[in-house]
Amino acid sequence: MPGTIQSIERAAAALRLLANTGRPLALAELAAALDLPRPTAHGILRTLREVGFVDQDAASSLYSVGAGLGSLSTPGWDRHDLRSRSMNWADALAGGTGCAVFVGVPDGRVVSLVHHVFRPDGSPQRLRTNETVPMHATALGKCLLAFAPLVTPAARDLDLQRYTGRTATTPASLESQLVVARRRGCATGFAEYTPGVGGAAVPLRGAGGLAVGALGISGPVEHLFGSGGVVRPRLVDQLTAAAGEISVTLGHS
């Protein structure tokens, strides 16, 4: 059996110390209490700060336990923080693609719509924020199934209801679509929930690369898909770029 990893033990000790002392601590105090040279202690604290487990006061340079530690037990981002951070890029994406834009997060067995930007074509549309859509029949849902497997149900546990002739209604057919989505980095939906409406979605990633939601575009299938039923690369490029920008604001490096 391999031995324990010393730097992780030291990091855990530093966190325990910060959590139990009840006041912010200086580097010298931490180094002394942990019996470490200051450069070593500094390296540990800097790393912990970068992952959000430790805060450092800008004025006093004192260290305390960071907000990231408290949110460890709560899965994902607050949905309204997510919307707020997505908003500018979602607008730009709608303007650039001519599609409606959605941000979705897993909510049990369905996708909850956190944000919605209208398709900029002057057509009457209704705001769908806080509505839910099925996982297996939408690009947003399949994106979450493919890229956030720990916080979404397994394909076999979903109610694979048929909405159109194109809906995947067996775990095997859904699984094969997820494999394709993982390979391409992008999930698609071709009139599987609403006739004539298609979508494409890519993951939004937070710190450490964890998928915390999905960013999707939606519109008439002929607008999204070219010959052979493949999403137009120009749209995927814009979608991926917007997701990358939003992910940066979510702490993904």
Add this chain to the structure above:
Amino acid sequence: MSERVVAAIDQGTTSTRCLLFNRAGRMLAVAQREHRQHYPRPGRVEHDVEEIWRNVASIVPAALRRAGLGPENIAALGIANQRETTVIWNRHTGLPLARAITWQDTRTDGIVARLTAEGHGELFSSVCGLAPATYFAGPRLRWLLDNVAGARAGAERGDVLFGTMETWLIWRLTGGPDGGMHVTDVTNASRTMMMDIRSREWSPKLLAALDVPERMLPRIRSNSEVYGTCTAVLPGVPVAGALGDQQAALVGQTCFAPGEAKCTYGTGAFLLMNTGTRMAGSTHGLIPTMGYVLGDEAPVYALEGSIAMTGSLVQWFRDSLGLIETAPQIETLALTVPDNGGCYIVPAFSGLYAPRWHPDARGVMVGLTSYIDKGHLARAVLEATGWQTREVVDAMNADSGLPVTRLKVDGGMTANHLLMQFLADVLDVPVERPLGSEAVSLGAAYAAGLAVGHWSNLETLRANWHRAAAWEPAMDPVLRRREHANWGRAVDRSYDWVEPS
């Protein structure tokens, strides 16, 4: 050949930004830099205009680099700015005589009280449309003339110039000491308490009352015309648009018809309604102001209602009460309860602004019972913004005779969908958010682009406005009436808290 774009500089209270817009009004790039806030004493807030100028000189090239464009791609430059911030400088050296006094600074309360005590209040109201207040630029200029060594003598000799922020930037951009254009635009000039709002010229009577030498003042120009050509930062590019930030948002939201209104939700909120070529007098505590003047076209007036605390109330809830970690999380907290539970918060932290104007009011929280939890407080915080907007809209409807039939919104708080729905519910009109929340910068770009023919007319700009979201009123009218009455009773309880000293 690369496409021609229009650049906008948004010189704001905390930062300066440069944005590039294409012909469809889409933002192509943005660069931003914050500047330092100086608080030399309580009630004083100053900016270093040299620092702001250096920021402009660094962000404009940065925005161009991001878009992969050069100055030759820029059709025109427009400026939108924080209003009422006041600076004086030496025309030969280009150096400011003091730091700029910003719009939040209240050091001119003595000057304003004296103007009113000397019986000038009515003169100002009738000529410039503004009752004397610490909010406006004229008293700040007077303070600088009285308190900065050499200012008055220099101004009288013609060596010292006055400007609001757009004036300073245009002067620097077009050459500074070496032939820079000393101009202001009609919207910024309308916030100085020195301009006759009907003739749109400096008023000798008001200048006499303020004791300001006219020769230090910039020429007043329209919002959309070529003021001059940049010699620095964007050499060869015409500076062709300037507006105060709130008027810029009115243009950016394409509120070109009488009765069209926009509200920008930030720290505070500013609601402006286009009242057409006729100036609407206000009997309900609103400010009649210039909307915009496009070149030689007839001037368009606006009514303005400002709400002191909207986003800042959420910040207080986050930073002082610590009930949420981030501002957007107030929506999460508010959604933990179905309604306000009978609790109301009136955020009269520094008195009540439009339309009530009660400086002696202070904030109250009423309707507290054991039932109330932090979710209800979160609701009450958001609802305060809704009801304050309703009061301004009611006053606008009464003063303009043009009922608001829909409200265009922009600013950071439009990310809060619960608030936007509540707004539609209490106003009983649809609330709409445009694609791209950069109405202020877009308005400056539009003014500049119109002046050089980059856009041919207002209809082209209207076609650029796309609805990104809309909230329809859905509140039961009986409930709306009852909640409105409750809000009114809560506001009554905030009055007369500060005792006269």
